[in-house]
Amino acid sequence: MAGMMKAEWLALGDACPVRLLLDRIGDRWSVLVLTELDPGVRRFSELRRSIPDISQRMLTQTLRSLETDGFISRTVFPTVPPRVDYELTDLGRSLMVPLGGLIDWVKANDATVRGARRQPTTMPGEPASSRPTMAAAG
Amino acid sequence: MAGMMKAEWLALGDACPVRLLLDRIGDRWSVLVLTELDPGVRRFSELRRSIPDISQRMLTQTLRSLETDGFISRTVFPTVPPRVDYELTDLGRSLMVPLGGLIDWVKANDATVRGARRQPTTMPGEPASSRPTMAAAG
DNA sequence: CTGTATCCGCGAGGATACTG
């Protein structure tokens, strides 16, 4: 990437690493599941209880996706009733380092983020000139 | 949050900070726009050129959302033709620290992430017992 | 217990045309 401006690789579409990650863990449940697996191995039913509002279908689908992408491993115990363990891979644990940093930021700034919510300078149907965040013409 | 287990606040739904952030910047374009604004102030048309595959509608919508959430500021110059500057707020710059860590990880592990893609242990229609990642019964 | 299969609603987001 030597000599490559940021705007350039951002413009690469599928080749953009940021988009790549967002496509993998930017969905509704992946980060939640990864966070649940951070402390250690969990089985399917434990994950269901930990994330009550996820549907069975989406939990399975999310786990398959994370497994396909190499972030978690899946271990089947051929017992009856069946048992399946899920665990972060080395890649998954590696990801949890910066991801944990982001999560920590969110927890630390939770109140601030909620409080920061305000009216945008322009509302639909309203002329932009009727609002404050204005600068003098150059 | 003293004495509160992770699984508990994860289960809080709307009260979960992780979900809160994902709802705000977990969409297709927010992180890209934030990254473009990281070096400094940018105007609307510059952002469009920097992110060619974003539609005008989505750029506007993403900018409004980020502004509403307090991550960026919007400054209108009442000139003709009009000019609008976008810039990270203190909150936005604060967010870019851990977010930058994640982006750095993605860039550093780009090849690994792409290479990690493999077959899941179970494919639809295939019995789980026909695949390797198996453990001995307890 | 750990899934699969099927149906379906809803909303994110693209395309296009128009405006101050």
Next chain:
DNA sequence: CAGTATCCTCGCGGATACAG
């Protein structure tokens, strides 16, 4: 230049039923 307004598609994800 910097948006709005409108229409429309597509697929995420919920609900439900069934299976090994």
